[in-house]
Amino acid sequence: MSARVTWATALRVLTQLRRDPRTIVLLLGVPPFLLTLLKGAYHQDPATFQHVGGPLVGLFPFTTMFVVTSITMLRERTTGTLERLMSLPLAKLDLLFGYGIAFAAVAVVQAVLTSAYAFGLLGLDTAGPAAAVVALAVGNALLGMSLGLFVSAFARTEFQAVQFMPAIVFPQLLLCGLFVARDQMIGVLQIVADTMPLTYAFEALQSVTTTGTLGSRGALDVSVIAGSILLLLALGALTLRRRTP
């Protein structure tokens, strides 16, 4: 591994993103837009808006970085740039960490803007500091990125990669406790939810926004998020092959 190559990769990914202003506008604009819709939809039930909206601020980066990374990585594979990189003195970790740094930077901007809008203008409350929500959001961005990186190896086309979003992200959003508390689900789904990393991300966000601290399960939540990122990055590295059939 080399700091020079990792850093160069992060800058390259950010330069590519800069070339695509429409994607930047969507990345930064869609979360506040969706929160506004949610406020309007729950206008007779502000308590539920607080319950769903607060954690949602920190969950957006998970879904956006999942899609952005799986498509970007798929492009690296299909345009031959990945094959070129694999024939150069670049460590797989240079590539993975380069992506990580670039998308974490984007996630910081996205989460800061979204939480400033949500907690400042939209009337959402957080018991804990907004900075903690942003920090968890960045963790979730890295989680989405590493998951997207790994599953992109199983997509041949961009159509397939986009379909991984409803297939892999939506079940986690539905079962993590955002819409229905987990203890009210049928038993088997509670077990399924316990195996999904987003469940722990939601739990941590909910705890911070409602009680102000990570709570008694905070250590578990944070270690599951961090462990999942590392595991998925390791699995992602396995899908980067120097030699292909």
Next chain:
Amino acid sequence: MAAGGGTAIVVEGLRVRRGGRPVLHDLSFGVASGSVTGLLGPSGCGKSTLMRAIVGVQVVEAGRVEVLGADAGSPPLRAGVGYVTQAPSVYGDLSVRENLRYFARVLGAPAERIEAAIGTVALGAQADQVVGSLSGGQKARASLATALLGEPDLLVLDEPTVGLDPVLRRDLWATFRELAAAGTTLLVSSHVMEEAEHCDELLLMREGELLAEESPDSLRARSGRERLDEAFLALIEEREAR
């Protein structure tokens, strides 16, 4: 590595299957250091697969590929072997210069190599244009430029002159000759026999097999044909008659 009359590439008993189908059947040959070797044959004959095996990105079934004294694709070779795929493998959403800057950093090549490579492929006027907006030939040259950054000892170029205008093609071949004179070994593939003229040695391939490994002059003398495309045809007919 300077041209010392040594062998840059040694291939022995190389067999490759792709998609369950044999693509290379038991190939053996050598490529001399500091030479320009042309890999010629029709589309689909296995040229690209052979080049992938030499660069070390191809899973091989059997055989040995040794490059610059090491196993093909081994870590020490990654800085010393330049590889240009047939489809341009550069980032379409970056400019030519941004692409080169990135690959130069990956290679650890000094920044002045970037301008030199741009000059070599004659993309000075397009250097700040986004690659996606360039013509096919310009994209191919941008891709070629990235392989020149590290001043590699071996350059493996898959159809680098396809779709280029004749003047540029001539200039590129002149560049290849200069690189070889400076000690770089070049393996250049083409499906156009006219290109064979520029090479020191030829590897003629057909359907995954090597038909000949010799210089253009020797091929002419052996076949009794002045034109290399006719000589290649004669070679195929001779083999099929057997």
